Structure formats: structure tokens, C-alpha cells
Amino acid sequence: MKALIIVDVQNDFLPGGALAVPEGDRVIPVINNISHRFPVVVATQDWHPATHMSFAVNQPGDKKAFEQGMVGGIRQILWPVHCVQGSHGAELAGTLNQEPVHAIIRKGINPEIDSYSAFFDMKGKNSTGLDGYLRSRNVDEIYVSGLAADVCVYFTIMDGIRLGYTCYLIEDASRPVEVEKGDYKKAREKMQNAGAHIIESSVLGSI
Ligand code: VGL
Numbered sequence: 001m002k003a004l005i006i007v008d009v010q011n012d013f014l015p016g017g018a019l020a021v022p023e024g025d026r027v028i029p030v031i032n033n034i035s036h037r038f039p040v041v042v043a044t045q046d047w048h049p050a051t052h053m054s055f056a057v058n059q060p061g062d063k064k065a066f067e068q069g070m071v072g073g074i075r076q077i078l079w080p081v082h083c084v085q086g087s088h089g090a091e092l093a094g095t096l097n098q099e100p101v102h103a104i105i106r107k108g109i110n111p112e113i114d115s116y117s118a119f120f121d122m123k124g125k126n127s128t129g130l131d132g133y134l135r136s137r138n139v140d141e142i143y144v145s146g147l148a149a150d151v152c153v154y155f156t157i158m159d160g161i162r163l164g165y166t167c168y169l170i171e172d173a174s175r176p177v178e179v180e181k182g183d184y185k186k187a188r189e190k191m192q193n194a195g196a197h198i199i200e201s202s203v204l205g206s207i
């Protein structure tokens with residue numbers, strides 16, 4: 001069974017948002033064009049408390065957004081405040097067609113640790129429930145779309161492969177944030193080397 005995963009298509013990741021992904025809005029018509037064809041559709045939301053430690057402002061010292069820092073013992077990029085629970089920025093994009101979306105999985109709720117992947121937090125310990133949801137519907141192939149291609153989409157695909165799913169990245173339905181130039185090229189190679197299939201939405205046909 002095939003599932004479409006729509007990763008973090010939220011206002012804060014669109015142009016004008018708090019953590020804008022260049023051309024992030026371009027993924028929406030592509031996703032709207034394919035979502036109704038999948039038997040299972042799950043959307044995710046980055047859903048942080050205002051106290052989240054991935055926000056540079058919540059770090060000790062004079063940390064700035066896009067610098068490296070420690071969150072829950074893991075070195076990662078620190079971010080501007082984004083996707084705060086209940087805020088407009090955390091809402092799914094208004095033009096994303098939610099009719100075909102069966103379930104919404106929220107992640108990044110624990111203030112002490114980040115959760116890029118739709119499956120697990122950064123330590124790979126706490127599950128979001130997505131794996132169980134997909135298994136209960138006999139999903140064995142996941143088609144991943146959304147934002148950002150080099151952050152949450154990337155981590156979702158790498159976990160998906162580890163969990164045994166056949167993974168597809170729908171490249172025209174995703175965009176990278178590229179905090180450093182070349183981040184997406186590296187992420188793309190790692191996904192491919194791990195066994196992910198990189199496709200365009202035009203090859204999907206009628207699923
Ligand atoms: C994301 C940075 C911080 C993403 C989430 O959805 O790719 N990126 N939080």
C-alpha cells in the first residue's frame with residue numbers, strides 16, 4: 001500500500017514566514033494535484049512550544065539563528081522562532097487541500113529535543129506514532145513531499161528507509177532551505193545512497 005507524506009507545509013516555512021524556505025509555496029499546487037490519488041495521506045506539523053531549545057533565543061549565551069548549537073545533547077542548527085503551537089505560522093498552508101489528508105502527525109513538542117523526522121525525535125527514541133499508523137494500514141511504500149528537502153524531508157526519508165519502507169522523494173513537491181549552500185546536494189546523495197528513489201510527480205500517473 002502506498003502513502004503520501006506531506007511534511008511541514010506550514011505558513012512559517014513559506015515565503016514571508018518566520019523560517020521561509022525559498023519557493024516553499026511552489027510545492028502546494030504539486031501536492032494538491034497528486035494527494036487525492038493516494039490511498040493513505042498523512043500530513044505533519046512542526047509543533048513547538050515557545051520554550052523550544054532549537055530556537056536560538058532560548059539558548060544560553062548570545063546565540064543567533066542559523067548558528068550551530070546544542071539541543072538535547074545533539075549538535076544542530078539553531079533556528080528563529082517558528083511553528084509555535086497554535087500560532088498562524090504553525091498552521092498548514094491555507095491553499096493546501098486538506099480534504100484528502102487522513103491524519104496529521106505533530107512533532108517537535110518536547111522543548112528539550114528537536115524532531116526533524118516525521119517518525120522519531122533526533123535521538124531516534126521517541127516515536128511520533130507515524131510508523132504504527134502506516135503499518136496498521138499496510139503501507140510499505142512512502143512518497144515524501146513538503147519542506148524542507150534538506151532537513152525534515154531528508155530525516156523522514158532516512159528513517160523511512162531504516163524502518164523498511166520503500167521510499168520515494170517527489171522532488172518537484174519539495175524544496176530545500178539550504179542554510180549552507182550545497183546542503184541539498186549532500187542530502188540528496190545520502191538519500192540516494194541509502195536507497196531512496198528520487199522522482200518527479202509527473203511519473204506518478206494514476207497510482
Ligand atoms: C524544519 C527547521 C526547523 C523543517 C523544522 O520542517 O524542515 N526545519 N524545524
Ligand code: ZN
Binds near residue numbers: 048082083108
Ligand atoms: Zn522546527
